[in-house]
Amino acid sequence: xxxxxxxxxxxxxxxxxxxxxxxxxxxxxxxxxxxxxxxxxxxxxxxxxxxxxxxxxxxxxxxxxxxxxxxxxxxxxxxxxxxxxxxxxxxxxxxxxxxxxxxxxxxxxxxxxxxxxxxxxxxxxxxxxxxxxxxxxxxxxxxxxxxxxxxxxxxxxxxxxxxxxxxxxxxxxxxxxxxxxxxxxxxxxxxxxxxxxxxxxxxxxxxxxxxxxxxxxxxxxxxxxxxxxxxxxxxxxxxxxxxxxxxxxxxxxxxxxxxxxxxxxxxxxxxxxxxxxxxxxxxxxxxx
Amino acid sequence: xxxxxxxxxxxxxxxxxxxxxxxxxxxxxxxxxxxxxxxxxxxxxxxxxxxxxxxxxxxxxxxxxxxxxxxxxxxxxxxxxxxxxxxxxxxxxxxxxxxxxxxxxxxxxxxxxxxxxxxxxxxxxxxxxxxxxxxxxxxxxxxxxxxxxxxxxxxxxxxxxxxxxxxxxxxxxxxxxxxxxxxxxxxxxxxxxxxxxxxxxxxxxxxxxxxxxxxxxxxxxxxxxxxxxxxxxxxxxxxxxxxxxxxxxxxxxxxxxxxxxxxxxxxxxxxxxxxxxxxxxxxxxxxxxxxxxxxxxxxxxxxxxxxxxxxxxxxxxxxxxxxxxxxxxxxxxxxxxxxxxxxxxxxxxxxxxxxxxxxxxxxxxxxxxxxxxxxxxxxxxxxxxxxxxxxxxxxxxxxxxxxxxxxxxxxxxxxxxxxxxxxxxxxxxxxxxxxxxxxxxxxxxxxxxxxxxxxxxxxxxxxxxxxxxxxxxxxxxxxxxxxxxxxxxxxxxxxxxxxxxxxxxxxxxxxxxxxxxxxxxxxxxxxxxxxxxxxxxxxxxxxxxxxxxxxxxxxxxxxxxxxxxxxxxxxxxxxxxxxxxxxxxxxxxxxxxxxxxx
Numbered sequence: 030x031x032x033x034x035x036x037x038x039x040x041x042x043x044x045x046x047x048x049x050x051x052x053x054x055x056x057x058x059x060x061x062x063x064x065x066x067x068x069x070x071x072x073x074x075x076x077x078x079x080x081x082x083x084x085x086x087x088x089x090x091x092x093x094x095x096x097x098x099x100x101x102x103x104x105x106x107x108x109x110x111x112x113x114x115x116x117x118x119x120x121x122x123x124x125x126x127x128x129x130x131x132x133x134x135x136x137x138x139x140x141x142x143x144x145x146x147x148x149x150x151x152x153x154x155x156x157x158x159x160x161x162x163x164x165x166x167x168x169x170x171x172x173x174x175x176x177x178x179x180x181x182x183x184x185x186x187x188x189x190x191x192x193x194x195x196x197x198x199x200x201x202x203x204x205x206x207x208x209x210x211x212x213x214x215x216x217x218x219x220x221x222x223x224x225x226x227x228x229x230x231x232x233x234x235x236x237x238x239x240x241x242x243x244x245x246x247x248x249x250x251x252x253x254x255x256x257x258x259x260x261x262x263x264x265x266x267x268x269x270x271x272x273x274x275x276x277x278x279x280x281x282x283x284x285x286x287x288x289x290x291x292x293x294x295x296x297x298x299x300x301x302x303x304x305x306x307x308x309x310x311x312x313x314x315x316x317x
Numbered sequence: 318x319x320x321x322x323x324x325x326x327x328x329x330x331x332x333x334x335x336x337x338x339x340x341x342x343x344x345x346x347x348x349x350x351x352x353x354x355x356x357x358x359x360x361x362x363x364x365x366x367x368x369x370x371x372x373x374x375x376x377x378x379x380x381x382x383x384x385x386x387x388x389x390x391x392x393x394x395x396x397x398x399x400x401x402x403x404x405x406x407x408x409x410x411x412x413x414x415x416x417x418x419x420x421x422x423x424x425x426x427x428x429x430x431x432x433x434x435x436x437x438x439x440x441x442x443x444x445x446x447x448x449x450x451x452x453x454x455x456x457x458x459x460x461x462x463x464x465x466x467x468x469x470x471x472x473x474x475x476x477x478x479x480x481x482x483x484x485x486x487x488x489x490x491x492x493x494x495x496x497x498x499x500x501x502x503x504x505x506x507x508x509x510x511x512x513x514x515x516x517x518x519x520x521x522x523x524x525x526x527x528x529x530x531x532x533x534x535x536x537x538x539x540x541x542x543x544x545x546x547x548x549x550x551x552x553x554x555x556x557x558x559x560x561x562x563x564x565x566x567x568x569x570x571x572x573x574x575x576x577x578x579x580x581x582x583x584x585x586x587x588x589x590x591x592x593x594x595x596x597x598x599x600x601x602x603x604x605x606x607x608x609x610x611x612x613x614x615x616x617x618x619x620x621x622x623x624x625x626x627x628x629x630x631x632x633x634x635x636x637x638x639x640x641x642x643x644x645x646x647x648x649x650x651x652x653x654x655x656x657x658x659x660x661x662x663x664x665x666x667x668x669x670x671x672x673x674x675x676x677x678x679x680x681x682x683x684x685x686x687x688x689x690x691x692x693x694x695x696x697x698x699x700x701x702x703x704x705x706x707x708x709x710x711x712x713x714x715x716x717x718x719x720x721x722x723x724x725x726x727x728x729x730x731x732x733x734x735x736x737x738x739x740x741x742x743x744x745x746x747x748x749x750x751x752x753x754x755x756x757x758x759x760x761x762x763x764x765x766x767x768x769x770x771x772x773x774x775x776x777x778x779x780x781x782x783x784x785x786x787x788x789x790x791x792x793x794x795x796x797x798x799x800x801x802x803x804x805x806x807x808x809x810x811x812x813x814x815x816x817x818x819x820x821x822x823x824x825x826x827x828x829x830x831x832x833x834x835x836x837x838x839x840x841x842x843x844x845x846x847x848x849x850x851x852x853x854x855x856x857x858x859x860x861x862x863x864x865x866x867x868x869x870x871x872x873x874x875x876x877x878x879x880x881x882x883x884x885x886x887x888x889x890x891x892x893x894x895x896x897x898x899x900x901x902x903x904x905x906x907x908x909x910x911x912x913x914x915x
Contacts, residue, residue, distance in 0.1 A: 102489045180475030182536035185395075186497055191441070192386060193395035194529050196536035198474035201544045219534030220478045222493035 068168065073140045074251040080273040082247040082281055086239045086259055088126040090287025092119040098156075098223050106156035106177060116157060116223055118263050119290070125243025126285055128162045129261045130213065130229040132236035133247065134268065136255035142233045148172045148204065151216075151226060153181045153197070158216070158226035162262065164236035165228060167208055174202045180220050187214040188297035190230070212260060215296055227262055227296075259283040265292030342433065349434025352427045360415070365438030367498075374614045375415045376659055378500055385439030386497060386532040389515035391450035394529045394537035397441055399450055403432045413505065413512030451527055451539070456520055457553040459560075467558025470551055474541070476559075479504035479534065484562040485743025487641040490534075492652040492780075497532040501655040504534075506639050506743070510563035512619070517563070523556035568600035568620070573769065574796040575599075575878070576625035576632060584626055584633045588737040588748040593635050596624040601774055603789035608695060609723050611666030613787035615656060617641070617778030621677075621791070627798050632764055633750040636677060636774075643740040644710055644779030645672035653782040666787060673779030674711040675740075676788075677747060680704070680773040681762045683719070691771050694792050696720035703773075704762045706749050708736050710779070715749060719760050723786050732756050753798075769795040817857065818897060824853070854905025861898030865891050 095115035100107035107114050120127040148170040152159045156177060165171050173183050175197040183203065184194040190207040197203060207214060207230040218224035229236055237245035247257070250273045260266045264285040271281050354363065360379040362368040367381030380387070389406050390398040407428050410418035419428060436442040457463065471477065471484075479494065481487035484507030496502040510517035515525050529537030541547050547555075577596065585592050601623055605616035622637040642649045653670035661668045682692050683704045697703035699721050707726075708715040715736035717729040733756045737748040755761035764770065774791040777783040868891035875884030 180478050182534065184534065184536065191395040191445075192497075192531060194531065194534070194536040195394055195540045196474070196529075196538050198541065199544075199546050201540070201546065203540050203544075219494055219536075220475070220490045222490070 068144045069141050070143055072249075073142060076249060078252055078275045079249040080252050080275050081278040082250065082255075082257065082271055082273060083278050084131070084245055084281035084283070086126045086129045086131070086243045086245065086261075087124055087282060087284040088119070088121045088243075088286065089124070089284060092117070092121040092287070093290065096223070100156060103156050103177075103179060103221070105179065109155035114155070118161065118225075119261075120241070122241055122243070125239075125241075126261065126264075127239050127241045127243060128160065129239040129243075129245070129259050129283070129285075130162050130164060130227070130236065131239065131245045131247070131257060131259045131283075132164060132212075132229060132231050133233065133250070134256045134258040136253055137233050137235070137251075140233065140251070142166070144169050145234055150174060151228075152176050153183075153218070153224070156181075156218075156221050156224060158224060160238060161225070162213075162227045162238050163229070164238060165207065165230055166234050166236075167210055167230055167232050168206050170204050170206050171228065172202055172204055173197070175200055181218045181224070182220060183216055184219055185214055185216045185228070186297075187211050187230075190214065211297060212258075213262075213296055225262075229260065257281060259285075260294070261285055262294060263292070264289040265294050345430045345433040346437065348427065349430035349432070352423065352431050353434050356419070356423070357431070365435065373663055374660075376500060376615045376656070377414055377496065377502060378498060378659075379416070381498065382435050382438035384497065384532070385441035388530040388532055389525075390528050390531070391453070391524065392448045392528060393451055393539065395531060397445055397448045399448055400432050400436075403435060404428060407431055409516070411514050412517070413514055453524060453527060454549050454553070456523070457550050457557075459519070459557045463554040464558050464561045466551060467554035467556070467561075470547060470555045471558055474538070474547075474555075476555075480507055481641075481743045483742035483744070484508055484559070485639050485641065487743030489648075491641055492646075492649040494534045495655065496534075500659050501652055502533055503641070506641075507559050507562045508564075508639070509619075510560065511567035517560075517567075519553075519556050519560040522559050523553055526552055526556060568622075570602050570794070571599050572795060573599075574601075574623050574625055574772065574794060576627050576634075576796055576798045578766075578799045579626050579628050581628045581630060584628045584631045584750065585635075585748065586633075586735070586737070586750065588635060588739050588746045592626075593624055596626060596635070598622045598624050598637070599794075601791050601794055603774065603776055603791050606695070606723075606786055606788055606790045609786050611661065611664035611786055613660075613664075613783065613789075615660050615781065616776075616789040617781040617783060618776035618789045621774050621776065623774075625796055625798075627753065627764070627766070629753070629766065631750060631752050632798060633748060634679065636679070636745075636747045636749070638677070638745055638776060639743055640675055640740070640745050640778050641743050642778075642780040644675040646780055647672075649780035653780060657782050661782075661787075667784075670782065672711075673777075673782065673784050674709045675745065675779050676710070676775075676777040676784075677708045677745070678775040679706045679749060680720070680775065682771050683760055683762055685762070685765055685768055685770055691793050693722075694773050695790065696723050696726065696775075698722055704760065706734055706751070708738065708747055708749065710738065710740070710745075713738065717761060729757070729760060764798060766798045767800040769797050772796045817861070851905055851908070854901055854908070858898045858901030858903075858905060861894050861901060865894035865898055868894055 095117040098114040098116055100114040118128070144166055149163055149165050150172045151163055152174045154176040163171075175181050178200045180196070180198040182194060182196045184192075185205070186192050187207065189209045189211050193205060195203050207228070209230070210232045211230045213227040213229050216226045216228060235247045235250055237247055239245045252273050252275050254270060254272050256268055257271050258266055258268050267283050267285070269281055269283065271279055273279055353361075358369055360369045360371045360375065361382065362372065362379075365382035367379045369379065372379050385397060387398040387402065389411070390396065390402045392398060392402070406416070408418055408420040410416045423431075477488050479486070479488040479490045481491070481504070486504040486506040488504055491504045494502050494504060505513060513521070514530065515521050525535070526538045528539075529535055538552060542549055542552065575597065579592075583592070599622070600620055602620045603616065603618055605613045607614060618638050618640060620638065624635040624637075626633050650670050650672075653673075657668045657670065680696065681704045683702060692698070692701035692703045696705070697720050702719050702721045705718045705720055705726070706715055707718050714731065715734055716731040717734050718726050719729060720726040733751055735750045739746050753764035753766070755763045762770070771793045772795060773793050775788055777788040783789075868887050872884050872887035872891055875881070875887055
């Protein structure tokens with residue numbers, strides 16, 4: 030087995046203790062201006078009036094075949110796969126597209142929402158990010174776990190938030206947060222160049238990542254009209270205007286297609302570095 | 318007298334009002350901008366985006382200040398640097414990059430104004446306010462144990478993934494590393510601490526382990542302390558271990574490579590022969606070839622260590638240099654593409670990644686020049702060609718060649734030249750061996766013992782896309798095949814000394830006896846007049862002093878060439894001869910003929 034087994038055994042309890050007791054402390058990066066002040070304890074509207082959005086993201090055409098990864102250097106990761114280790118960013122089952130970040134882009138301006146107490150988790154297991162795509166609310170603690178027990182570094186390169194690059198050479202957890210909304214914050218591991226993940230940071234709790242069945246839910250929204258955006262790391266973005274009515278669930282569906290492969294995907298908020306305002310050309314970085 | 322204190326007081330009260338903080342800052346900004354535009358903008362760009370006209374010739378690229386991302390800080394991962402952090406980089410530069418230090422070039426006030434101005438390029442400085450430095454502990458003591466424990470953590474937290482098992486920057490992940498702007502970035506070779514971006518000391522190494530190098534793949538290890546995986550002392554020991562991988566001092570080039578002489582037949586034939594271990598190593602720095610087009614601004618090989626031996630018949634060189642891969646290595650093919658994209662388009666050379674070998678060339682003039690009339694160091698020219706040994710990793714082997722410029726190199730075949738090479742843990746070692754006598758004296762150098770022979774070096778790292786004019790070069794140095802110093806060198810003068818001394822004593826004793834017995838000096842029964850005896854004594858004394866001066870010259874040249882043992886023994890001989898000569902001269906001169914004993 031791994032040469033780190035001994036370390037793992039010894040350290041895991043200590044690490045977990047350390048995380049429980051001591052983390053979330055001093056190193057949390059401060060953000061660039063966009064974050065709100067102290068979040069309110071309650072929802073800024075009468076929840077009895079809420080409605081829901083529910084939907085599916087479809088994929089038309091043939092998805093690219095999964096990429097075969099050379100994991101010979103990390104046998105303990107490779108053995109977690111049946112056959113050759115593979116990775117796919119366009120994950121389609123029965124025409125449904127997974128790992129699409131869907132969120133309310135417009136329509137909630139001026140409302141301050143409480144930060145959810147739970148801490149979403151990104152796990153590094155089998156030398157990949159699980160999940161690949163994840164949403165958090167601004168200032169919400171995000172837990173990054175290493176279950177592989179071998180060296181990963183988490184190199185986050187946002188544009189409006191501050192970056193971080195922390196080392197996790199053993200089974201351990203690290204907590205970070207992002208004070209400013211940002212679609213999306215890329216994370217990567219420089220030890221394993223194939224590892225890429227994306228974190229969507231929004232100023233409210235209405236975000237969702239499509240499941241393996243391509244479905245998403247945005248629940249308990251105030252009634253009103255919203256612009257919903259669906260973001261995919263390879264296929265780009267789509268928007269729809271959706272009306273939410275009290276007590277109802279509005280169905281929405283997005284369709285991405287094979288032809289969109291290689292689309293320019295916005296990554297990081299478009300912003301002018303000198304002004305920290307919207308960039309004049311409206312384009313931030315673009316994913317590779 | 319009575320008004321001036323009042324005026325002074327009034328001035329003291331008004332002065333701070335006139336130059337309030339914003340006013341001072343505005344002055345600072347104005348001056349900072351002037352200095353920036355004069356000295357910094359050509360690399361860092363007028364807008365601070367790291368894209369000045371010279372930036373394309375640099376890898377790593379100049380800092381893009383608009384991102385608010387800084388490698389060398391005293392603050393946590395992802396945080397802004399303090400003003401002192403920025404000032405330190407301006408003062409000291411960034412070793413291992415093209416960024417020089419400005420401490421001796423610009424006045425303190427200008428450098429401080431620069432800090433103020435540079436911070437205006439990113440509004441993070443405004444929105445986030447002044448960052449707090451990490452509280453860093455003091456250094457722990459260094460010992461064999463602390464270094465050994467540091468090695469254990471180097472292994473367990475997998476520093477080798479990027480930096481390699483021996484620390485030479487050749488880890489498995491090394492060819493995949495890119496910086497925040499998507500440019501290729503090398504895992505630093507830990508055995509060359511003088512190329513460390515943020516300083517070479519153990520304190521600076523520890524600090525970087527805590528802060529990480531933002532914008533690069535190098536992460537912060539502070540979370541490991543928080544998680545209780547390692548103690549602060551253990552992290553210090555890791556820093557001690559990393560420091561121990563590099564020599565105490567940065568090596569400096571020496572003009573002359575000395576090839577020591579060994580007994581006939583004992584010139585090593587293998588690059589791994591243990592007899593190399595005790596042979597002195599000479600460091601030759603190399604730089605990118607930036608004279609002939611296409612030029613090369615991203616050289617991989619920055620120096621070669623040279624050892625040399627000869628036995629009077631053959632000469633062998635062992636060359637050792639850091640190289641992150643054994644080219645051509647498919648794992649580095651993508652890296653080649655990145656490097657070429659970053660560096661080459663402006664130079665118009667071959668920009669396709671491909672299987673290129675590692676190469677090393679040793680260059681001599683075809684004949685030992687009379688004066689200091691050397692061929693052009695960049696592989697000679699039409700009038701004055703050079704003679705070369707060209708080694709390649711694939712197909713493995715070496716040949717001899719005549720070059721008349723970088724693009725005119727003719728092979729002379731490989732007859733008489735043998736090579737043996739080994740790549741291990743990010744390092745090539747290469748042995749090149751040839752007889753002193755040339756197989757074709759018309760075009761090949763005849764090595765002469767005891768003379769200074771010009772020598773120069775070229776290196777290409779194939780996996781860094783290097784070939785032809787894209788490579789590293791040195792200027793001319795010299796190799797000196799040490800003259801034979803057999804044991805008789807030391808014995809002969811001693812023997813001569815004893816012999817002359819003994820004969821002298823014998824002659825004097827007999828002469829004295831005759832003098833007492835017969836009132837005349839006699840040597841071997843022949844009568845000698847006192848004047849002749851005096852002349853003999855004076856001559857012996859003078860000859861001894863001449864010998865003494867020769868011994869003294871040998872002694873001094875021994876010392877100056879670094880052979881303290883030879884210098885010492887010749888010194889002893891010189892002292893003996895001097896004393897003997899003086900005694901003989903003075904004794905003879907003072908001797909008065911006293912006639913037969915009464």
